[in-house]
Amino acid sequence: MTAAAPVRPGVSTTTKLLLILVAGAAVAVALGVYANEHTPTEQGPYRLFFSGTIQLKVWFAAAALVLAGVQLLLGVRLYGWINIPRQAPAWLGDAHRLIGTTAFAITLPVAYSCLWALGFQSTNTRVLLHGIFGCAFYGAFVVKVLGVRTKGLPSWVIPIAGGLVFAMLVGLFVTGSVWFFTSSSAPRPLF
Amino acid sequence: MFARIVNAVELLALAGVVVFVIFLFANEPGSAGRTGGPGAAGGPVASGAQLFQASCASCHGANGEGGIGPKLAGGVVITDFPYEPNQIAFVAKGRDGMPAFAGTLSPQELKQVVNYTRTSLGR
Numbered sequence: 001m002t003a004a005a006p007v008r009p010g011v012s013t014t015t016k017l018l019l020i021l022v023a024g025a026a027v028a029v030a031l032g033v034y035a036n037e038h039t040p041t042e043q044g045p046y047r048l049f050f051s052g053t054i055q056l057k058v059w060f061a062a063a064a065l066v067l068a069g070v071q072l073l074l075g076v077r078l079y080g081w082i083n084i085p086r087q088a089p090a091w092l093g094d095a096h097r098l099i100g101t102t103a104f105a106i107t108l109p110v111a112y113s114c115l116w117a118l119g120f121q122s123t124n125t126r127v128l129l130h131g132i133f134g135c136a137f138y139g140a141f142v143v144k145v146l147g148v149r150t151k152g153l154p155s156w157v158i159p160i161a162g163g164l165v166f167a168m169l170v171g172l173f174v175t176g177s178v179w180f181f182t183s184s185s186a187p188r189p190l191f
Numbered sequence: 192m193f194a195r196i197v198n199a200v201e202l203l204a205l206a207g208v209v210v211f212v213i214f215l216f217a218n219e220p221g222s223a224g225r226t227g228g229p230g231a232a233g234g235p236v237a238s239g240a241q242l243f244q245a246s247c248a249s250c251h252g253a254n255g256e257g258g259i260g261p262k263l264a265g266g267v268v269i270t271d272f273p274y275e276p277n278q279i280a281f282v283a284k285g286r287d288g289m290p291a292f293a294g295t296l297s298p299q300e301l302k303q304v305v306n307y308t309r310t311s312l313g314r
Contacts, residue, residue: 034215042275042309045218054274091193098197105204108211115215118273123266 013152020146020153028139031111035120035131043117046109051189053117057110058177059191064110065173067103071096072166079159104141107169111138130175137168239307242300246292247308255312260289264312279305 044053074096076082114134122128144161147153181190244253250260261267272278279301285291292301 038215038219042269042273044274044276052274052277054277094193094197098200101197101200101204105200105207108207112211112214116218121266121269123270127270 013154016150016153017157020143020150023146024139024141024143026139027142028135031115031138032120032131032135035115035118035135038115038119040119041117045113045117050191053113054180055189055191057113058180060106060110061169061173061177064103064106065169065177067099067106068166068169071100071103072162074099075159075162103169107137126175126179130172133168133171133175137165137172140164140168238300239303239305240311242296242304243307246296246304255308263308268308268312275305275309278309 047053047056050056050059073082074092077084077088078092078096111134114131120131122131140161144158144165147157147161243255247255247260247263250258251263252258255264255268256262257264268278272281281289282296282305283291283293283298283301296304
């Protein structure tokens with residue numbers, strides 16, 4: 001008879017969760033440090049068919065928020081918290097991923113412009129909150145993606161991480177796009 | 192099939208993240224990214240200061256502290272105009288009580304005076 005091989009204990013759920021949270025926090029902090037240390041160029045790196053970079057940013061952010069809202073609804077349906085449609089189609093999960101990925105991709109040129117051209121500012125509460133929401137958004141996104149890819153996590157991790165991602169995006173939209181749409185001192189035109 | 196498309200889009204997004212990070216560091220502006228700085232002698236900032244005193248100070252205050260026109264100092268102008276080109280366009284075209292300076296200042300002078308408000312009035 002041979003002796004049984006020693007059983008190597010797997011990584012505990014708490015450790016996995018902690019590592020994921022650390023990774024998310026590291027991304028958020030790294031972005032904040034870059035934005036703070038980098039010398040803002042104050043230049044508009046691109047504008048596509050918009051009249052300026054800031055117009056591109058506010059509309060891209062609006063598009064990302066709409067897509068994220070749709071993704072949130074699909075996620076709620078995936079978890080069975082709503083029953084519309086009554087029979088969930090087989091492609092629902094893939095559609096959830098596709099829409100979320102697209103929303104995330106749309107935020108990248110916006111974030112690049114913020115980080116590269118403007119940096120981290122604290123001249124008033126709005127811009128300070130905008131910077132914090134921006135860094136936290138990507139941190140929460142990392143937590144969500146890693147949470148999806150990691151097996152054995154509690155079932156509440158993904159909904160909370162997804163909700164946080166969406167909440168940060170709403171915060172970004174309110175402190176950026178809503179300011180642009182409503183403030184008399186914001187640059188014009190709208191598009 | 193749909194799942195493959197989603198996988199491809201995710202890979203593209205990942206590539207986008209890589210490009211994003213590379214550009215953040217590779218596209219770092221050199222010293223030419225900004226013209227002068229607070230207290231710089233001569234050059235665009237000095238000219239900007241003269242232009243500011245001649246064209247702007249009567250409304251915005253000698254130090255941009257505000258008067259008939261809104262305050263510019265202390266980073267206010269950066270907050271209102273995160274992008275320099277937007278501020279240049281605003282000064283050139285004017286709006287509401289702000290006169291248009293496109294007829295009195297050359298494009299170079301517009302850039303100089305705007306640069307002065309952004310770099311020398313306190314951030």
